[in-house]
Amino acid sequence: MVSKPSTSLPSHLGLKFLKIYTHSGDLDSARRLFDKITHPDLRLWTILISAYTNRGFPRKSIELYTQLRKRSIEPDKLLLLTVAKACAALSDVAKAKEIHEHAIKFGFGSDLMLCNAFIDMYGKCRYCQGARTVFNDMPAKDVISWTSMSACYVNNGSLREALEIVRKMCLSGSRPNSMTLSSVLPACSGMKDLNSGREIHAFAVRNGMGENLFVSSGLINLYANCLSFRQAQVIFENMPRKDTVSWNVILSMYVSNGQCEKALQLFHQIRGEGVELNVASWNSIIGGCMQNGLTERALDLFAQMQEFGFKPNYITVASILPACHDLERLRGGREIHGFCFKHCIVEDVLVGTALVLMYAKCGDLENSERVFERLPRKDTVAWNTMILANSIHGNGEEALSLFRKMMNSGVKPNSVTFTAVLSGCSHSHLVKEAKFIFDSIRRDHMVEPDSDHYSCMVDVLSRAGHLNEAYDFIRQMPIEPTAGAWGALLAACRVYKNVNLARIAAKQLFEIEPDNPGNYVLLSNIYVTAKLWNDASEIRKLMRDRGITKMPGCSWVQVNDKVYTFVAGDKKNVQSEEIYEFLQHTSEKMRNAGYSPNTDFVLQDVDQEEKVEVLCSHSEKLAVAFGILNLKGRSLIRVFKNLRICGDCHSAIKFMSKIVGVEIIVRDSLRFHHFREGSCSCKDFW
Structure with a gap:
């Protein structure tokens, strides 16, 4: 056991102990020792700052570097490299610019290794302009420079630029390596640029990189995303070694293509072959089952996941909770809520929002509100969900109140927000309020009203008995009226016994959605209530002729x-x-x-x-x-x-x-x- 010095130490003695502490990971002892050194030199600063960066404490690295500069100590290349890495980990663009300026100030502005690190740093800070400036000013570039610039573009969504930079790399005489190819393949995949992807595939094969693990995984993802499933399968089967990434890519391919049974077979094969699954594999197959309506299978897999010792994360929980959007599975939803609480993920905004919706759709609005109030951070989706929850439960006033609180909190509404709050107005007879909100969508929020917003306004007017105004509103719509708009008018015609408008609305609905039995039944019911027996009989005959049957209640x-x-x-x-x-x-x-x-x-x-x-x-x-x-x-x-x-x-x-x-x-x-x-x-x- 190392004895811990208790008095101030000169640098040469402190260096020995500091190395021992940092190598063993005892950073607290290392920091206490460092603070006792009277005049730590640059080497001591660098050792401790590097230790914080490499052990996952980049903020402490930045804090120490700031202290170093306050003492007017000049950094060297090694220190700038480790601080650049810390800035990248924090995505701190302001500090990144400062470090870059220091490198130029102290004569390292053209250093190849540092410039490559700065390109990577700016890329991870989502500041492509800074990365491009460094790249353009470099007197010489190596394969790492080109690859880092390509990766920067990919990570920031500039996919075409990423592909272009690799083409320029080849023209410059630099030869891409496997990391270059694996960094640019996601750009081809994202753009669904199959031709460019095939060129890269051919280059990889010609240059002996076709069986590289990362390149192969990138190619599988490319072909799967471009719907070339057979080619993706061939590459996967020919891989000499498969990692969890490649298994996940092929698994996701089947899931996204709706081949859930095939995905399940592959999933069981993975487990049978003893491949180490990370949680993403379970998430992928559970999500696939949910997307394909196999909710019972998804719930079974969720249970199996825990039986095999895997801890579901926030993605797992958010994926499985929609399986509990029904009375039959409310108990299961409560159990998942308990799991979230026990494992401290209940305050995650994605999980919390899913819980809010689950409780609301199961009829438990009180718990829905309770979960929402306890969210430490509420994004647009969370607010939208709570507004919608109150709307479907008939609490229009509360939906409006939440909308105002959302505005006051600084969260920007989107199209879904207005649909949710207008729906609440329609269910609570809030005509004046709905008109004000509808007029504000474009005027105050710069959002173009869509078909859902127009349909909601028709519903607001129709439910309030303003049928002629609703009909005029439909006729003056700048977009083609949807089934939602005409359906709202038709439903209100039954309540207010307006046969003439019912005929007009139903005629439009029969053209827009000719196979929807609800429209025929509703019009027939309106005729029966009005004792127009012949008209009702004609509608029932029309249903028989078209092979349309009424859904049993x-x-x-x-x-x-x-x-x-x-x-x-x-x-x-x-x-x-x-x-x-x-x-x-x-x-x-x-x-x-x-x-x-x-x-x-x-x-x-x-x-x-x-x-x-x-x-x-x-x-x-x-x-x-x-x-x-x-x-x-x-x-x-x-x-x-x-x-x-x-x-x-x-x-x-x-x-x-x-x-x-x-x-x-x-x-x-x-x-x-x-x-x-x-x-x-x-x-x-x-």
């Missing part, structure tokens, strides 16, 4: 971690008899409290008594009744429906919430309804 509720699904008139549930008895018994109490069945929502041509029976058997009523019968001390029920909630069911569930004394949350195809004490969060405006 279903609702589901979770009880004791199991999800139960119901369709209209369902009697398959083991408690079906109890469910119908409960509804009949509750119906009497509801009528006494003022409820009157709205038979306009029964489209069959049957007598009034049968219509009431049909209403009683709607899927959302059955699901709510089943949830109430199985409360077991709970005070909250969550029901999801695949279509819009029926108007009569909406009214009935309001009465149920008051009579039974529970909160009932129903999510339909458009939004959430929170029923409490006989009222709904939508204020009967949906």
